[in-house]
Amino acid sequence: MNISNVNNNDVSIIFNGKKITDIPEDLFIPPEALRVIIEQFEGPLDLLLYLIKKQNIDVVDIPILPITNQYVEYINMMQQMQFELASDYLVMASTLAEIKSRMLVPNEVEDDEEEDPRANLIKRLMEYQKYKDLSEQLDEIPRLNRDTFIVSKIFTNIEKKEYLPSIDLQELENAFQEVLKRAEIFASHEIQTETLSVRERMSLILDIINKNGTIKFIDCFTYEEGRMGVIVTFLAILELSKESLIDIVQNQDYSMIYLQSLKS
Amino acid sequence: MSYSKPLNLIIEGALLASEHPLSLQDIANLFDNDKPSKNEIQKAIDMLNSNYANHSFEIVNVASGFRMQVKKGYDDWISKLNKQSSTRYSKAFLETLVIIAYKQPVTRGDIEEIRGVSVNPQIIRNMIEFEWIKVVGHKETPGKPELLATTKKFLDYFNLKSLSDLPPPADLEIS
Numbered sequence: 001m002n003i004s005n006v007n008n009n010d011v012s013i014i015f016n017g018k019k020i021t022d023i024p025e026d027l028f029i030p031p032e033a034l035r036v037i038i039e040q041f042e043g044p045l046d047l048l049l050y051l052i053k054k055q056n057i058d059v060v061d062i063p064i065l066p067i068t069n070q071y072v073e074y075i076n077m078m079q080q081m082q083f084e085l086a087s088d089y090l091v092m093a094s095t096l097a098e099i100k101s102r103m104l105v106p107n108e109v110e111d112d113e114e115e116d117p118r119a120n121l122i123k124r125l126m127e128y129q130k131y132k133d134l135s136e137q138l139d140e141i142p143r144l145n146r147d148t149f150i151v152s153k154i155f156t157n158i159e160k161k162e163y164l165p166s167i168d169l170q171e172l173e174n175a176f177q178e179v180l181k182r183a184e185i186f187a188s189h190e191i192q193t194e195t196l197s198v199r200e201r202m203s204l205i206l207d208i209i210n211k212n213g214t215i216k217f218i219d220c221f222t223y224e225e226g227r228m229g230v231i232v233t234f235l236a237i238l239e240l241s242k243e244s245l246i247d248i249v250q251n252q253d254y255s256m257i258y259l260q261s262l263k264s
Numbered sequence: 265m266s267y268s269k270p271l272n273l274i275i276e277g278a279l280l281a282s283e284h285p286l287s288l289q290d291i292a293n294l295f296d297n298d299k300p301s302k303n304e305i306q307k308a309i310d311m312l313n314s315n316y317a318n319h320s321f322e323i324v325n326v327a328s329g330f331r332m333q334v335k336k337g338y339d340d341w342i343s344k345l346n347k348q349s350s351t352r353y354s355k356a357f358l359e360t361l362v363i364i365a366y367k368q369p370v371t372r373g374d375i376e377e378i379r380g381v382s383v384n385p386q387i388i389r390n391m392i393e394f395e396w397i398k399v400v401g402h403k404e405t406p407g408k409p410e411l412l413a414t415t416k417k418f419l420d421y422f423n424l425k426s427l428s429d430l431p432p433p434a435d436l437e438i439s
Contacts, residue, residue, distance in 0.1 A: 042355050043381030088381045127378055130433055134366065135358035137431040141422045142336050148423060149342050151280065151321055151332035 044092030045128040047071070052125075059125050064103055064118055068096040095121065171250065175257055176234055179221050183230045201236035202245075209246060209261050217248070217257035271300055272308035279323060279332045285420065287329035327419035327426065357387050361396070365418070365430060369400050369411035388412070396421065 041047045051070050052059055075093050102117040116122075142148050208215050221233050237259065240246045250257045267274065278294055279286060288302045300308075309323050309330060316322050321334050334342060353361075360383065363375050372383045391397045396418035402408040414427070424430065 042359060043379055045380035092380065124378075124380070128380060131359055131363050131366070131378055134431065134433055135355065135362040138362050138365070138422070139353070139358055141424070141431075144421050144423070146343070147336050147339050148324075149334040149338075151334065 042132075044089045045125060046132070047074070047089070048092065049125060049129060049132075059129065060122060062118055062122065062125075064096070064100050068100045071096055171253075172248070172257070175217055176230075179218060179230055179234075180227065183221070183223050183227055185223070198232050198235045198239060201232050202240050205233075205236055205240060205259065206245060209259055214258050214260040217259060220259065267295075267298075271304065272311050275305065275308050276312055279330060282331075285326055285329035285331040290329060324423060325425050326423055327416040354387075356381075356384060357390075360384075360387050361391065361414075361418075364391075364397055364412050365414050365427065366433060368413040370413075371403055371409040371411060373409060394418075394421075 041050065048067070048071065049059070051067055051074075052062060055063075055066075057063065072093055075089060078089075099117045099121060144150065205215070205220055208220075217237070220237060221230055223230075225232075237246075237248070240259075241248050244262060247260050247262050248257060249260055274294065275291055278291065288305055291305050292299045292302070313323055320338055321332055323330050324333050356379075359379055360375055363378055364370055367374060367378075372388070375383050388397070392399075394417070395415055397412050397414050399410045400413040401411045403411055419426065419429075
């Protein structure tokens with residue numbers, strides 16, 4: 001039997017020329033190996049359970065003296081190795097020491113109902129054991145993308161309903177401003193026509209749309225009508241849209257705006 | 265009750281095309297009128313599953329509803345499709361998760377009490393990011409600690425329909 005330190009961190013055990021990877025059940029763990037093993041523990045309770053199981057004792061009947069000694073021995077070794085100890089390990093050491101001393105001191109008060117000083121620790125160990133077991137069972141449950149996979153890459157040729165982009169009010173206004181600017185060119189014209197009716201303009205636009213299916217937003221405007229005409233037309237378009245008689249559509253940002261009949 | 269296609273095939277198509285699990289209600293809502301009853305839907309799904317006896321997939325009922333998935337036992341091959349190594353979780357992660365699942369709603373303090381070590385905040389953060397757990401409230405004790413509970417997504421991930429499908433805890437309580 002030969003325990004050789006390959007380097008400070010790695011410990012390998014060679015027995016009869018063969019490398020031992022699993023530590024035999026009955027083997028005393030040399031402190032050098034502890035460093036490797038300690039990283040596998042999930043905390044003081046886990047370490048305690050390990051120490052107890054190594055001795056094949058029932059948790060319910062922990063021999064507190066040897067276990068405490070072992071635990072403290074390990075803690076001391078860990079500290080000598082300058083292993084950075086979580087304070088939780090030290091708390092457990094003091095708990096064990098306290099239980100040990102309470103068990104050594106004879107019970108002065110004649111009280112048969114006095115609780116076993118170990119009771120609380122045993123309860124915690126068993127509680128921890130329970131969840132440790134459950135976590136191992138949870139790990140076994142078939143899990144997505146490890147054991148089962150969702151059927152998800154089905155190609156469907158079902159036509160997706162097309163949702164046309166909604167138009168920002170600002171964009172509509174910008175388009176209107178552009179139309180207004182063009183109307184400015186004809187600003188000097190004196191329009192003598194009778195007052196334009198918004199309702200009438202609505203019918204007109206609706207009529208064009210019904211015949212042609214669609215009309216360019218800018219084509220709705222007759223620039224000769226001047227500012228007044230532009231405003232009436234714009235109001236008519238807004239009114240038509242508000243009454244859900246037409247759709248205002250723009251396929252891309254900044255592209256041409258179209259008016260079209262409402263798709264049913 | 266009659267549709268232009270068989271009910272079970274309509275459900276099959278919907279499950280294949282859906283990106284999310286479909287509940288009985290979701291399936292019923294596919295029909296405008298003459299909605300099939302929950303019983304009829306369940307029967308249709310049972311029929312589909314018996315048809316899938318010689319297939320690699322099946323319909324499974326998880327917390328969020330029904331979904332189509334590959335049966336167990338094909339992971340050796342399928343896992344090669346996704347290059348990322350299959351997810352492994354640390355013992356600390358699993359222990360923390362299991363305590364939340366079984367003792368919910370719990371505080372971090374409750375978890376620390378059981379595990380005997382302080383809770384790694386990164387683990388909790390990850391679980392919340394996965395949407396496996398969420399904060400369901402605050403305990404009315406000093407510091408108002410957060411109460412943590414598992415979500416439907418957690419159940420979906422582990423192929424569970426409800427928390428009661430989790431393995432029953434071994435009864436180690438001492439009297």
